[in-house]
Amino acid sequence: MQKEYTVTVYTEDRIGITNRITIIFTRRGINITSLTTAETEIPGVYKFIITVMSTREKLDKVVGQIERLIEIHRAFVHEEDEVVYQELALYKISTKSLHTGDIERLIRENNARILTITADYFVIEKTGHQQELTDFIKKLEPYGLIEYSKSGRVAIVKWSRRFHEHLKELQAQEAENGL
């Protein structure tokens, strides 16, 4: 059955690694719905967090083929309930709407915050899950939404694979081997 999955991939820092990973999804006709990447706590090791709509069976094979790439440390598929995750959205609103009474209540009730205010517009930031962030668009619509921008997913896996320790061990090994 198709549903949303989070795929995490730990990689070396290398030009083109994103392409290497995404073509494996492309080959099987899987659409990537969001992709976040940043360096991990270990210098030179990157973590990709990818969300896709697919089946578990397909993704288990995709992850195997990703792990086969030389510069990939590990790759995992996670069900919705296996990860704690957050997404971040920014909303640009016309400053004129500040004068209408409800905006303050809206920001309070939705745990949003104002990042900046100029004469023409102000920017609201909100974190949450996709649905909450898009629901908030609807609530802001009456105030004159000018622009909306949302990040990909940032996720922490509930069950620990101790990847951090694994990497530390690799580093120690390398130091030992003088590599």
Place this chain on the structure above:
Amino acid sequence: MQQKDVLPMKPEIADKQLTAKPVITGSEAVIRALVEEGVDTIFGYPGGAIMPIYDALYDFQDQVRHILVRHEQAATHAAQGYARSSGRVGVAFATSGPGATNLVTGLADAYMDSTPMVCITGQVAAALLGTDAFQETDVIGITMPITKWNIQVTRPEDIPGAMAKAFYIARSGRPGPVLVDITKNAQFGEFEYEYKKCEYIRSYRPVPELSQDAVSAAAALINAAKKPFLLVGHGVLLSGAEKELIALAEKAQIPMGSTLLGLSAVPVDHPLYVGLLGMHGNYGPNILTGEADVVIAVGMRFDDRVTGDVASYVPNAKVIHIEIDAAEIHKIIKADVPVHADAKDALAALLQEVTPAEHNAWLAEFRAAHDKEYEKVQHAELYPQQGELKMAEVIRLISEKTQGEAVLVTDVGQHQMVASRYYRFKNPNTNITSGGMGTMGFSLPAAMGAKTGTPEKEVVAIIGDGCFQMTLQELATIHQSQIGVKIVILNNNFLGMVRQWQQLFFDKRYSSTEMVNPDFVQVAKGFYIPGKKVTAREDISAAIDEMLAHQGAYLLEVVVEKEDNVFPMVPAGAPISAIRLE
């Protein structure tokens, strides 16, 4: 492997050498790295962006032989043939742009068939990258999905590291092709050269640790099996596990069937060898896969040509899958006992835990199936008394006259299936064919490579008339480099396999499959290669003798039955139990 440990220093470099590290150009570093890696042969074609490397090669001609091919695709297939026959990494050179794009088919072929190969391409200067410069192409992007690894080098000092990694990756674990793209400025630039072989990459585990639990679980299944069946794949050859495999089969009396690329791992005359698996394989191993209660798949990937309809494959069997590449395990067939390991390690461990057994009734089923196939198909194919020549009888004669000891390089199509079915392989790594990709035009250049890699062996290319015309320009290379390959064209003036399908599945609508061919013997003559054309049964034996007795390259064209079909056959997508004998 030849190892040349002392490198002569170019005089102008010796002058510069005040420290232990010589200052040399990136180009020279490329060649020195090849020498360090034990490379004795390069197949390639020069061009603008790789000229500095060719210039450096000029000084190393006594250490590295360069074979000038006539098309870059042929360089890759030759490197593949070299690698498959010798077990060493094959090397190909090409320039940027069209030179690089011409490598694509060979890279994809080598990737599918796990062939260790390093391709080196020249590239425009780093400053021009991305500007659509003359003969610039994004070869890294193009070859990303068809190489095990690739890298672009833009600085001379990065060349030794990239080369060392390239060879390590190409040959370790599940082997595969690697491409190193080197910009012209990196080739020209000078730096302090130092070479260190690569033996470790922190994100890469080429050889998995063998799980003793998996071995025990596999042994328990085998020990309890009534109808065990070994599927022998290319991995057996790649890991050099032939002895362990045969010892295991003999100890527990397990019949062995082979995939197309697994051929030659087990001598065809071994009493437990039961034949070729798959679409045009033998009747017994296909039909009895469905009856087996334990299937031990070694170094193979359950290609659709082997499984037929996956849903009805191995309905009665527990599957033990011994495989070095984790991504292949459970990819097509769910393994009951996955053994993620090198085949040699796994089989050696398994041999310790498997108990001696007899499976006489089971083996008798294979003999009965063989007899049925022999009677219905093989006898008439191998020993026809009248009518036009048949491919199978030609292969039988070549097999007899070479005593099964030739390196057989086949192309793609009917002749390939017939050769794979009827050549009686005796020694490992003597079957070279394009399996996964099915690349027409593979065999002529691959045979050149095989003969170069193992000159002591008789190398016979079996080629269809269609395939031959895809890479026949390599006759020039064969002549120039004096490569003594025997070339047998089985000519039916048709794209035979496509025609067979048209006959069976498209109501004999022979759309674009008939060929009006040139005079192949005259063509060969134009390339200074002697040859002969045979059309009559009474002439074929003597003609093969003449070919084999000839010193150097020789082309034998055999005109065979125009509308012959290869049977048995499993229709595409059908269960393998639906195998047809006629």
